[in-house]
Amino acid sequence: MEGVGPGTTLDGRYTTQRRIEQRHGCERWTADDTTLGRSVVVLCLPDSDHRASAVLDAGRRAAGLDTPTLHRVLDAGRERGVAWVIESDVADSRSLAQLVHDGGLPADEVRRIVGEVATALESARQRGLHHLDLRPEDVLRTVDGEVRLRGVATSAAIVELDDVESEDASRRDAIGVVSLTYAGLTGLWPGPGATSLGSAPRVLGGVAAPSEIAAGVPRDLDALCRLTLGDDQGPTSPGDFARQIAPWPSRQVAGRSTIATTAAVDPRVPTALSPAALAPAALAPAALTPAALTPQASTEVLPTTAPEPDPSTGADPDSEPLAGPDAQDAPTEDDDEPTRVLQRPTSTSAPTEAIPVTGAASAGATPPPADSTAELPRVRPSSTVPEPTATGAEAGPVGSDPSGDGDAAPRAATTAAAAAAAAGAAMAGAGSAVAEAMSRAGSRVGSLGRQVGERAAEKAAERRGFHERITAPNAPGLTDDGDHVRPGTGSDAFLEPPAPLVPAEPLTKDESKVALAIVAAFLVVALIGGIYGVMQIGSKTNVDFGGVPNRAASASAGAATKSPTPAKTGATPNSSGEKLQILAADGFDPQGDGRENGTRAPRVFDGDPSTAWQSEGYSSAALGGLKQGVGVVVDLGPNVAAREISLTLGNRADVEVYIGADKSLTGAVKVGTKASADGTVTFPVKAGTTGQYVIVWFTKLSQDGNGRYRAILGEVEVKS
Known part of the structure; x- marks a missing residue:
């Protein structure tokens, strides 16, 4: 510039x-x-x-x-x-945009920051000030975790939106705070203005929801962003937004950021866990060739039980790992850590054993002798299964021609048949294992069913025995014929007859008279107590219920009315006036911008003279020659008849007071003028003067402590 x-x-x-x-x-x-x-x-x-x-x-x-x-x-x-x-200036502070660029923030910290910003904007809104151009660069966080916001009122003037209606300005600031929330959660800016952040992805109706971009987004914040930025709903003011997200932490929150990152760019992921280091190793052809296919000296008989595992490794010594998709594992994941690619283990879980097959060797390997055998790994069955074997006379190595005629096709077919037989045996063993497991499960279910049936039979037998005992001919409470006897009778009775609940005989005539007399006495006592209590209501107070005054009081009141002179106590006639309620106040500057610090005008009727309205600063007592005067207009309500107006001034000034039906000096009635007034000044109002607005008009100012000329008004009081 x-x-x-x-x-x-x-x-x-x-x-x-x-x-x-x-x-x-x-x-x-x-x-x-x-x-x-x-x-x-x-x-x-x-x-x-x-x-x-x-x-x-x-x-x-x-x-x-x-x-x-x-x-x-x-x-x-x-x-x-x-x-x-x-x-x-706040030293060493960082903006929200910088915090997002440096790795992001936890969701609770975003809630805290935007909550503090919304509360501050609501405080400014109550004074008639708005921001209207919120950006992540305007929100700062200090090293102590305190939140700061800059640009209130000045940003609105810079973007030329300072004349927007109050409701529209409040809604615009609410949308701005929601946009800050979106930026803190996702690292992207959803608004139309330019910032140092990237733009949020656009979808039908608005921008993508934060939960579709970031991880760990709270549901309430996600819903507010979707409603406000996508459906044109949501909070109507910053205070409304603050109430919907409250409560938030009072101190800075440290934790995991909601912004999604990858291992290639996230500095928090170690180098050893990068995608290149974690990629699966290439499968070599040698890994696909079982080690058990190496030549053996002779054919061995399969053992009936599995060999003991190696205590140092926990694996079967006869087993061989399978490379590729057949080797599976289910590694556990920590829910608090990002998902990473893990290397598959190199051990298998199922023990294997060898099936001797002659002539099986990998392509390109040196052919073994004709009488050698090779082992094919398979899953060990739970029981011994006869294994087919092939001798060296029946098959030879692939590519050899023992007969010398050069025909290798029959021998290749023989080798394929042997491999198929081995696979069938392996499947038969697996089926046997499954059948045995199902048999054990069926045995356990059957055992459990038998136990349940036996228990039910015992309970049924108990119930039958109890029924037989109570219905037997000699059971207690029954006659010899099996009829029930009345309790309390019979030789085997053990219960006493119940006590009577009502008198066996009605009251006599004399007893009835006594009972009625007692009831009547209680009623009379209650009636007397009630009448006495009602008579005592208000007897110890000075409340006038509108009764007819006594003659002495009327006489004294008439004498006081006829007295032509006031009492000697010095009380003025206006001292008994009732103080009128002021509805609103605003700055009055008809010859300027019309504002004149209007946001401070409500201080003139807050009841505290120490809080005052003051005008803008001028270069001379005559307001720098720019205008004839400035002041404050007070709203009393329509058609109010005032008798007295009192002003509390903060410095010396020439002041005039008007009453009118509009916020204008034109047509207003001039109540009075005082030159070089200071402190408390009273203006009596002429009888019959009515109006809605009281205008306090300063025409000459005095200098304040800063060398500027200002009008200072502490309180305005109107009496009827």
């Missing part, structure tokens, strides 16, 4: 150092405040830019925000063709 570079000094105290951002025709520079010895950030743009005045005004309004998450605005001004706003 022309006029700004390394070493440029603004306002005689801010020396620029390094440019850190350039966007929308504006630049941000790091700078040193030589007066206070601190680091600051300078947001600057050409003074000739049509947005310069709006950006400076936005910076002044943002200076009143005291939210810790928001970057503070320290100063604003113009000099040598440059308009600048000074912001606070």
Whole structure:
């Protein structure tokens, strides 16, 4: 930018150092405040830019925000063709975009960051300020884990959206916070603006959901992103978004990032686990040739039991591993670690044994002697199976011609038949093993069924015996004929007759009279107590229930009414007036931009004189000759009759007070004027004056501690 570079000094105290951002025709520079010895950030743009005045005004309004998450605005001004706003600097902070580029963030940390940003934006929204241009570069995290957001109000002025309606601005900021959430979870930017992040993939109706791109995305955050960025629904304001994702951690969260990475680019994956190192080894032809095919001295008889495994390796000494897809294993995976390719083990789980087959050898090998045999590995069956054998006279090595006639086809057929017989024997052994396992399972099921049947028979026998005992001819409670007897009678009775629940005889006439008299006495006592309690209600209070006043009180009231002079206590007639409720307040600047620090205007009716509205700073008491006056307009509601207006001023000023039906001096009734007023000032209102708005109009200002001329109004009080 022309006029700004390394070493440029603004306002005689801010020396620029390094440019850190350039966007929308504006630049941000790091700078040193030589007066206070601190680091600051300078947001600057050409003074000739049509947005310069709006950006400076936005910076002044943002200076009143005291939210810790928001970057503070320290100063604003113009000099040598440059308009600048000074912001606070956070040393060693990193933006959300940098955090994503450096490996990403855990989902809980993303929730915490966007939650803090949404809370800060909601605080600014309640003051009438918005951001409207959220980017990952605007969100910073300090080394202590604190979250900072810059650009509130100034970014809205830069993109020329500061006049957007409040509801539309709130929705735009809510979409911006959701976009920040999407960027933190996926490392991609779903919005239309340019950032240092890549663009999110587009699908029908919007962008892809975070859960389709990243791993471990919480369901609520995923749903908010889909509804807001795809279905045009979701939160209507940053506060609404914060309520939907709450609660979030109060401190920085460390953990695994949600951004998907591969072993080739992820620095967290060791080099030994790279795809090249983990690729399956090529299958050599020698690996496909069983070692058991080497020549043996003679044919051996198969043992009836499997040989003992080697204690050092845990494998059968006669077994041979099979390379390729036949060797399988199920390695376990750690759910907390990324999926990696693992090398298949080189051991087999099933013991093998050799079937002697003569003349079987690999192609290209040296032919063995005619009387040698070769072993073909197979799965050992559970029982001994007769194995077919071939002698050297029946078959020879492949390619040999013992008869000398050169015909090798019959011998090749013989060799194939022997191999087929060996395979059939192996399958027969496997079938025998399966049959034996099923037989054992059937035996166990049958045993369990027999046990259940025996138990059921025992229970049935017990029930039959109990029924026989209670229905036998000599059973207790039965007569000799088998009839049931009444309890309490008979020689074998053991139960006493039940006690009577009601009197055996009705009450006599005298007893009935006594009972009625007792009931009547209770009713009379209760009635007397109730009447006494009702009479005592309100007897110890001074509440007037609208009764007729006594004569003495009426006489004293009439005498007080006829008295033509006020009492000697010095009370004024207005001291008994009722304080009217103020509905709203706003800055009043009809000859300027119409705002005049309107976001601070509600302070004039908060009941605290220490919190005050103040005008913008001017170069002279006459408002720099720019306008005739500025002030505050207070809304009382329609057609209010006021009797007295009191003002609490923060410094000396010339002030006028008006009452009217509109927010305008035209047609308003002038209540009064006071020159060089200070402190509490009271304006009596002429009887019959009504209106909705009270306008406090300052025409002459006094200088504040910073050398600027301002109007300061602490409180406005209206009485009827």
